[in-house]
Amino acid sequence: MEVKKIVLQESEIPRQWYNILPDMPTPLEPPLHPGTGQPVGPEDLAPIFPMPLIEQEVSQERYIDIPEEVLEKYLIWRPTPLYRAYSLERYLDTPAKIYFKNEGVSPAGSHKPNTALAQVYYNKISGTERITTETGAGQWGSALSFCCSLFGIECKVFMVKVSYNQKPYRRIMMETWGATCVPSPSNETEAGRKILAQDPDSPGSLGIAISEAVEAAVADEKTKYSLGSVLNHVLLHQTVIGLEAQKQLAMVGDYPDVVIGCAGGGSNFAGCALPFVRDKINGKQVEIIAVEPTSCPTMTRGPFSYDFGDTVQMTPLLPMHTLGHTFVPEPIHAGGLRYHGMAPIVSQLVLDGLVTPVAIPQLETFQAGVTFARTEGFISAPETDHAVAMTIREALKAKEEGKEKVILMNWSGHGLVDMAAYEAYLHGKLSDHDLPQDEIERALKDIEPLPKPKQAAK
Amino acid sequence: MEVKKIVLQESEIPRQWYNILPDMPTPLEPPLHPGTGQPVGPEDLAPIFPMPLIEQEVSQERYIDIPEEVLEKYLIWRPTPLYRAYSLERYLDTPAKIYFKNEGVSPAGSHKPNTALAQVYYNKISGTERITTETGAGQWGSALSFCCSLFGIECKVFMVKVSYNQKPYRRIMMETWGATCVPSPSNETEAGRKILAQDPDSPGSLGIAISEAVEAAVADEKTKYSLGSVLNHVLLHQTVIGLEAQKQLAMVGDYPDVVIGCAGGGSNFAGCALPFVRDKINGKQVEIIAVEPTSCPTMTRGPFSYDFGDTVQMTPLLPMHTLGHTFVPEPIHAGGLRYHGMAPIVSQLVLDGLVTPVAIPQLETFQAGVTFARTEGFISAPETDHAVAMTIREALKAKEEGKEKVILMNWSGHGLVDMAAYEAYLHGKLSDHDLPQDEIERALKDIEPLPKPKQAAK
Numbered sequence: 001m002e003v004k005k006i007v008l009q010e011s012e013i014p015r016q017w018y019n020i021l022p023d024m025p026t027p028l029e030p031p032l033h034p035g036t037g038q039p040v041g042p043e044d045l046a047p048i049f050p051m052p053l054i055e056q057e058v059s060q061e062r063y064i065d066i067p068e069e070v071l072e073k074y075l076i077w078r079p080t081p082l083y084r085a086y087s088l089e090r091y092l093d094t095p096a097k098i099y100f101k102n103e104g105v106s107p108a109g110s111h112k113p114n115t116a117l118a119q120v121y122y123n124k125i126s127g128t129e130r131i132t133t134e135t136g137a138g139q140w141g142s143a144l145s146f147c148c149s150l151f152g153i154e155c156k157v158f159m160v161k162v163s164y165n166q167k168p169y170r171r172i173m174m175e176t177w178g179a180t181c182v183p184s185p186s187n188e189t190e191a192g193r194k195i196l197a198q199d200p201d202s203p204g205s206l207g208i209a210i211s212e213a214v215e216a217a218v219a220d221e222k223t224k225y226s227l228g229s230v231l232n233h234v235l236l237h238q239t240v241i242g243l244e245a246q247k248q249l250a251m252v253g254d255y256p257d258v259v260i261g262c263a264g265g266g267s268n269f270a271g272c273a274l275p276f277v278r279d280k281i282n283g284k285q286v287e288i289i290a291v292e293p294t295s296c297p298t299m300t301r302g303p304f305s306y307d308f309g310d311t312v313q314m315t316p317l318l319p320m321h322t323l324g325h326t327f328v329p330e331p332i333h334a335g336g337l338r339y340h341g342m343a344p345i346v347s348q349l350v351l352d353g354l355v356t357p358v359a360i361p362q363l364e365t366f367q368a369g370v371t372f373a374r375t376e377g378f379i380s381a382p383e384t385d386h387a388v389a390m391t392i393r394e395a396l397k398a399k400e401e402g403k404e405k406v407i408l409m410n411w412s413g414h415g416l417v418d419m420a421a422y423e424a425y426l427h428g429k430l431s432d433h434d435l436p437q438d439e440i441e442r443a444l445k446d447i448e449p450l451p452k453p454k455q456a457a458k
Numbered sequence: 459m460e461v462k463k464i465v466l467q468e469s470e471i472p473r474q475w476y477n478i479l480p481d482m483p484t485p486l487e488p489p490l491h492p493g494t495g496q497p498v499g500p501e502d503l504a505p506i507f508p509m510p511l512i513e514q515e516v517s518q519e520r521y522i523d524i525p526e527e528v529l530e531k532y533l534i535w536r537p538t539p540l541y542r543a544y545s546l547e548r549y550l551d552t553p554a555k556i557y558f559k560n561e562g563v564s565p566a567g568s569h570k571p572n573t574a575l576a577q578v579y580y581n582k583i584s585g586t587e588r589i590t591t592e593t594g595a596g597q598w599g600s601a602l603s604f605c606c607s608l609f610g611i612e613c614k615v616f617m618v619k620v621s622y623n624q625k626p627y628r629r630i631m632m633e634t635w636g637a638t639c640v641p642s643p644s645n646e647t648e649a650g651r652k653i654l655a656q657d658p659d660s661p662g663s664l665g666i667a668i669s670e671a672v673e674a675a676v677a678d679e680k681t682k683y684s685l686g687s688v689l690n691h692v693l694l695h696q697t698v699i700g701l702e703a704q705k706q707l708a709m710v711g712d713y714p715d716v717v718i719g720c721a722g723g724g725s726n727f728a729g730c731a732l733p734f735v736r737d738k739i740n741g742k743q744v745e746i747i748a749v750e751p752t753s754c755p756t757m758t759r760g761p762f763s764y765d766f767g768d769t770v771q772m773t774p775l776l777p778m779h780t781l782g783h784t785f786v787p788e789p790i791h792a793g794g795l796r797y798h799g800m801a802p803i804v805s806q807l808v809l810d811g812l813v814t815p816v817a818i819p820q821l822e823t824f825q826a827g828v829t830f831a832r833t834e835g836f837i838s839a840p841e842t843d844h845a846v847a848m849t850i851r852e853a854l855k856a857k858e859e860g861k862e863k864v865i866l867m868n869w870s871g872h873g874l875v876d877m878a879a880y881e882a883y884l885h886g887k888l889s890d891h892d893l894p895q896d897e898i899e900r901a902l903k904d905i906e907p908l909p910k911p912k913q914a915a916k
Contacts, residue, residue, distance in 0.1 A: 001526070004533035007465055068459070075462035076835045087608070105563060107835035109874060149832040150545070172877040175884050176831050373634050374607040377534045377565035416567060416874050419630040426633050 002086060006099075006248040008079035013071060014243040016063040017236045020274045020345060023062065023281055026352050028232075028344055029453040031316035032306060037451055040316045047218045048225040050126035053119060056233040064236065070121045073150055077106040077113070078240065082248035083411075087375040089395070096398035097254065098391060100411040101245045101272060102378070108173070110381065110413030111268045112143030112228055115237035119226050120147040129222040130154035134184065134209030137163055137335030138170025139381070139413065140228030145179035155179035158186065158212040161204035163335070169417045184209040191215050191312070206339075207311025207325075214314060229265025230309060230318070230343045238271025245408060246275055256286060256408035258394050262386035263290040263299070263357075264336040266343030272410035274345075277354050288355045289394075290346060291386040293365070295433055296329035298322060298342045299350050299357030301440055306450045307341055319453035320347040321357075324443035330433050332362050333421035334382040340443075358390060361432040365389045366425035369415070381413040382421045460544060464557075464706040466537035471529060472701040474521040475694045478732045478803060481520065481739055483810050486690075486802055487911040489774035490764060495909055498774045505676045506683040508584035511577060514691040522694065528579050531608050535564040535571070536698065540706035541869075545833040547853070554856035555712065556849060558869040559703045559730060560836070566631070568839065568871030569726045570601030570686055573695035577684050578605040587680040588612040592642065592667030595621055595793030596628025597839070597871065598686035603637035613637035616644065616670045619662035621793070627875045642667040649673050649770070664797075665769025665783075672772060687723025688767060688776070688801045696729025703866060704733055714744060714866035716852050720844035721748040721757070721815075722794040724801030730868035732803075735812050746813050747852075748804060749844040751823070753891055754787035756780060756800045757808050757815030759898055764908045765799055777911035778805040779815075782901035788891050790820050791879035792840040798901075816848060819890040823847045824883035827873070839871040840879045 021028065030039035045054045056064065066074070085098040103111035123131055131153055135141025141157035148155035157174055164171060164183040174181045184204045185192035191211040195202050202208075217225035227234060249255060259276045261269030269290045280286050292299055299321045307322040309315035322341040323329075329338045342350075349355040365382070368389035373379045380388055391409045398405040415422065424430050479486065488497035500512045507515075514522065524532070543556040561569035581589055589611055593599025599615035606613035615637055622629060622641040632639045642662045643650035649669040653660050660666075675683035685692060707713060717734045719727030727748045738744050750757055757779045765780040767773035780799040781787075787796045800808075807813040823840070826847035831837045838846055849867045856863040873880065882888050 001468070001530055001533070003468055004530075005468060007467065009465065010459070010461055010463060072459055072462075075459070107831075107837065146835055150835065168881065169874070169877040172881045172884070173837065173874070176828060176837055176877075176880045178832055370634060373565075374636055377604055377608065379565065379631065379634055416627070416631070417877075419627040419634075419875075422634045423626065423630045426630070 003084065003252065004086065005081040005083055006251055007081050008244060008247060010075050010079065012247060013074065013079050014066070014240055015071070016065055018239040018243060018275050018278065019059055019062055019064055019236050020277060021232065022060045023278055024348060025281065026348055028348055029319040031318050032451060034308065034313060034315065034317060048214060050123050050128055050224055052122040052126060053233050056236055057231060067121060070118050073117055074240070079244050080105050082245055085376050088372060091371065091375045092392065092395045092399065094395040094399040095403065096395040096405040096407050098395055098407045098409065099249065100409045101241060103241060103268065103410065103412050104378065104414035108139070108143040108146045109417065110139050110143065111238060111241060111271060112140050113147055114240055114271065115228065115234045115267065116143040116147040117150070118237040120151045120153055123224050124151045124153055127222065128153065128224045130156065131224055131226050132156045132158070132213040132216045133226045133228070134158045134206060134213045136160050136206050138167055139336055141181065142170050142173040143228070144226055145174040145177040148179060149177040156216065157181045158184040158209040160184055160206060160209050161202065184212050186212060188212070189215045205311060210310045211312045211314055229267040230341065232345060234267050235270040235274065235343055235345055238267050239274050241271040241410060242273060242275035245272060249408070254406050257405045258287045258289060258407045260289045260291065260387050260390045260394065260407065261410040262337060262383050262412065263292055263342065263346060264339050264383060266346040268410055268412040270343060270346055273355065277349060280354055289390055290350070290355050290357050291390045292357060292359050293332055293334055293337050293386060294359040294361045295332050295435055296323065296338050297359045297435065298340065300359045303444065304347055304351050304453065305447050306453055307447045309341060317450060318344050320344045321350060322447060323440060324447045326446045327443035333418065333424065334365070334386060336383040337386065360386055360389050362430060363432050366422070366430065368392050379415045379422070380411065381415040382418055384412045387411065461542065461710065462544065463539040463541055464709055465539050466702060466705060468533050468537065470705060471532060471537050472524070472698055473529070474523055476697040476701060476733050476736065477517055477520055477522055477694050478736060479690065480518045481736055482806060483739065484806055486806055487777040489776050490909060492766065492771060492773065492775060506672060508581050508586055508682055510580040510584060511691050514694055515689060525579060528576050531575055537702050538563050540703055543834050546830060549829065549833045550850065550853050550857065552853040552857040553861065554853040554863040554865050556853055556865045556867065557707065558867040559699055561699060561726065561868065561870050562836065562872035566597070566601040566604045567875065568597050568601065569696060569699060569729060570598050571605055572698055572729065573686065573692045573725065574601040574605040575608070576695040578609045578611055581682050582609045582611055585680065586611065586682045588614065588678070589682055589684050590614045590616070590671040590674045591684045591686070592616045592664060592671045594618050594664050596625055597794055599639065600628050600631040601686070602684055603632040603635040606637060607635040614674065615639045616642040616667040618642055618664060618667050619660065642670050644670060646670070647673045663769060668768040669770045669772055687725040688799065690803060692725050693728040693732065693801055693803055696725050697732050699729040699868060700731060700733035703730060707866070712864050715863045716745045716747060716865045718747045718749065718845050718848045718852065718865065719868040720795060720841050720870060721750055721800065721804060722797050722841060724804040726868055726870035728801060728804055731813065735807060738812055747848055748808070748813050748815050749848045750815060750817050751790055751792055751795050751844065752817040752819045753790050753893055754781065754796050755817045755893065756798065758817045761902065762805055762809050762911065763905050764911055765905045767799060775908060776802050778802045779808060780905060781898060782904045784904045785901035791876065791882065792823070792844065794841040795844065818844055818847050820888060821890050824880070824888065826850050837873045837880070838869065839873040840876055842870045845869065
């Protein structure tokens with residue numbers, strides 16, 4: 001029988017995360033304070049993050065120990081299986097070998113708990129009693145709720161009101177894990193009350209929800225804020241994915257020619273890809289592809305610039321590929337890929353030519369997801385379908401070229417809580433939208449006055 | 459670090475199912491033809507089942523080889539991990555060791571594909587081109603749809619109309635896997651048209667849906683029918699669960715004092731329990747508990763009698779614990795536990811004192827599910843919460859008695875597609891209902907005229 005799943009024993013779980021900062025050919029530019037335009041220091045971040053995470057954000061240690069308490073709880077779903085997609089290969093009639101790393105086995109159904117667990121732990125040992133965050137579609141909010149319940153920390157999630165009303169399942173998951181989920185804008189914060197005063201029926205936005213969550217954290221010393229993507233320490237925690245995958249591929253004597261992940265803020269992509277970027281920096285031949293939706297083409301059509309992380313201009317300025325903080329993408333179903341910016345680490349690697357960005361339209365991604373479900377069995381999250389679509393493109397290219405390529409895809413999560421998206425697709429209610437250049441340019445005007453980061457030599 | 463998950467390599471997957479029929483102290487009484495009252499023969503079943511399954515239904519072989527093609531596709535989710543519930547143990551402060559077998563890792567999220575896959579395979583090699591079935595809440599329908607897609611067989615699911623309208627996620631899962639899902643009663647069958655003529659707004663019932671699925675199978679030679687529980691061959695396929703669990707427990711040097719599973723038709727319970735019943739018959743000390751809801755107390759309050767498998771009296775008469783085929787339980791959220799009967803194998807084992815039935819009220823099961831989610835992380839299906847509640851009872855009993863008991867629970871599936879049930883619980887909208895004795899007695903009157911099976915000596 002062919003080996004379908006390559007499974008690590010628990011004793012083989014990686015004991016360290018990989019920090020790419022010291023290996024990057026072009027060092028990251030620092031985040032800037034939104035008021036002063038000066039580099040942000042630890043003291044600026046202390047009101048919202050615990051010190052161990054602030055230290056990780058700028059650490060130059062190449063490997064950072066995973067604390068025992070985190071490892072112990074990682075075992076609830078880690079190590080995750082690496083699958084060989086034999087059925088998909090046969091269906092595509094490709095000579096390529098397709099592997100996918102199944103991050104959907106976590107209780108929350110995605111890769112998000114890899115960092116949620118670490119963040120909750122560092123908060124716990126720093127004396128934090130309550131964590132606030134925002135969530136759009138709910139993947140991050142549910143992952144953080146799950147991990148807070150494991151460490152007995154209170155969790156309050158500001159959920160964009162339109163999602164709160166339309167997607168009750170994620171909210172109920174959070175409540176089942178004991179979190180409080182508040183529709184945003186809410187009456188609980190100054191920021192929320194201000195919006196409600198202007199527009200009592202505001203559907204909310206991720207930008208507003210971030211403002212509320214940060215305000216609630218700043219207001220109380222024992223309360224901190226947590227972010228599910230973009231920042232360096234978040235990507236760091238996710239590298240456990242790629243480190244496991246490398247061990248698993250070595251067990252079957254393979255090394256990928258192509259590594260693929262979808263990218264919204266960049267965390268699942270980077271989690272799988274960064275250990276391979278390390279190898280590439282050290283001379284390995286490997287193509288690393290970050291997939292984004294054509295309706296939110298941050299890396300493929302956005303400039304590398306300083307920009308705010310949020311719509312309401314409260315966060316530090318980050319050096320990143322961005323469509324501008326006022327850019328509003330189409331309401332595509334891959335809610336996790338609708339962010340205007342991209343993690344600074346990923347952005348810099350794109351700029352340095354180590355990561356190749358590709359944008360794929362929505363219909364192709366759902367078609368790929370249905371093909372995947374009918375061959376490999378698993379129904380992917382709409383975000384993950386972007387990685388599946390790119391994998392199918394690469395497998396078909398390998399067929400044309402007659403090459404036995406090895407493809408590794410990060411399968412970041414299942415779609416069982418997102419079935420409405422499949423319904424819309426299967427019943428012909430979805431379409432692709434061309435994004436006019438002038439729409440992008442209009443949003444980019446809002447970042448023109450901001451400082452410019454140094455552009456690395458290509 | 460403590461070992462949290464006991465993981466088998468794929469090469470260690472069981473190669474045979476365990477058939478308990480030759481080992482049962484009291485042989486099973488045969489099913490009877492509803493018209494003649496005579497034992498049903500293979501020729502009676504041939505219009506609806508393929509011959510290999512009819513043979514398995516009555517086989518006296520103790521071990522039956524799992525075909526290579528089934529094994530190969532089992533690897534999509536099998537072997538499943540066996541978990542040690544350290545966090546739950548600590549929370550309960552119990553000396554008991556709690557293990558749970560995680561059957562929620564399948565693409566459909568439950569144990570159901572263990573038999574769906576086998577049934578689809580035997581249909582495929584028998585020339586079946588289309589399979590029909592019925593589904594209530596949708597767990598079985600989605601599992602069969604998933605497995606049909608793997609073997610390229612058409613699948614038509616008659617889904618109880620009220621569930622079809624209220625629970626769209628399961629329906630969309632079926633459609634994503636390429637199945638056709640029809641609200642029942644439908645215009646596609648005589649049975650459906652008859653009901654609709656009387657009541658165009660009929661919400662449907664499992665009994666009506668069975669009639670439609672069977673009629674559609676009988677009407678076409680290349681179409682067969684498939685059932686997700688109750689029958690001997692269904693339980694046979696599920697024994698892969700218990701056989702794996704035995705290997706995994708042996709790896710850590712444990713053997714259970716108590717084995718627990720929830721039981722609606724009996725398939726997940728039996729799948730885990732039967733290999734342990736075999737050991738018990740051979741002299742091992744082990745308590746085996748089947749958990750049902752107090753609102754549908756088939757084993758604890760229903761007699762052992764011949765009864766129809768369906769409401770509309772089309773199926774053969776089966777010897778089983780039953781509340782009567784006209785019994786209508788409360789609309790509890792554990793839809794899979796609302797069946798009026800119980801698998802003949804499980805019923806006979808209860809009668810022979812090898813299996814202990816326990817009924818648990820709804821609120822206790824959801825409370826247990828929330829405790830489980832907040833300690834072990836995973837959100838259980840409402841059905842599975844019955845097993846969780848019994849496990850907690852046993853762990854607390856072990857604490858009272860100061861005994862280091864080993865408890866094995868079959869965690870039959872996750873609840874991510876059933877979050878509405880948790881919402882109702884968390885927001886105080888659920889209650890327990892005492893089931894009055896006269897309500898049971900009224901339903902039992904309908905089975906009084908039926909033939910009586912021999913009652914085994916206790």
